[in-house]
Amino acid sequence: MATATRSKRYRKAAELTPEQEALELKDAVAVLQGLPKAAFDETVEVQARLFVDPKQSTQMVRGTVSLPHGSGKTVRVIAFTENPEEALAAGADEAGLAELIEKVQEGWMDFDVAVASTAAMKEVRKVARVLGPRGLMPNPKAGTVSDNLAEAIQAVKAGRVEFKMDKTANVAIVVGKRSFSAEQLAENATAAIEVLGRARPETLRGKFIRGLAISSTMSPSIKLSPSIYGNY
Structure with a gap:
């Protein structure tokens, strides 16, 4: 060899x-x-x-x-939420729920971190098989599932x-x-x-x-x- x-x-x-x-x-x-x-x-x-x-x-x-x-890295963040306007205002690059889930299911992966509101996680589990193997599935222990989504987005963008x-x-x-x-x-x-x-x-x-x-x-x-x- x-x-x-x-x-x-x-x-x-x-x-x-x-x-x-x-x-x-x-x-x-x-x-x-x-x-x-x-x-x-x-x-x-x-x-x-x-x-x-x-x-x-x-x-x-x-x-x-x-x-x-x-x-030092520009982090692209998507947010699974029923309140996309709030997530976008906090700095998310893409936000939504049903349409965003469908987009990911179709193969779109142009992001670095995915966050989700606690309420949205029931629906987000539909893409667990897609996001999980890539280490992108929102997880409470990683701070990417939160009731305060704006805070979670800002923390990731700031360098978490x-x-x-x-x-x-x-x-x-x-x-x-x-x-x-x-x-x-x-x-x-x-x-x-x-x-x-x-x-x-x-x-x-x-x-x-x-x-x-x-x-x-x-x-x-x-x-x-x-x-x-x-x-x-």
């Missing part, structure tokens, strides 16, 4: 990235910002490896974090980011863009790590976070020091 060839830019970035050394967050961000940049504004993520059993439903990890400086553990007990949380300042990235990452720590399953015994790293879309990962997450 042929081995994937890394780009010259990536190989240069790898040379500048400490392989074994775990860095404090500010130092890791400084290293990241010093790496060669791609031709676009890369997304920056914090990645976590967890001491949980992903096969246990009681140890599922998910949540949302409101980033102090936003995610959802995260969810995958089948290998790993979590990736968006914390900004390469164009952000070092201070903005560090503060966003700190907020994300704190919220992740609070998402620890009640049934888990012992340590929660196995390891953390930070990276951008096209960069190698930079390990973060256990001093950052040792209390979790």
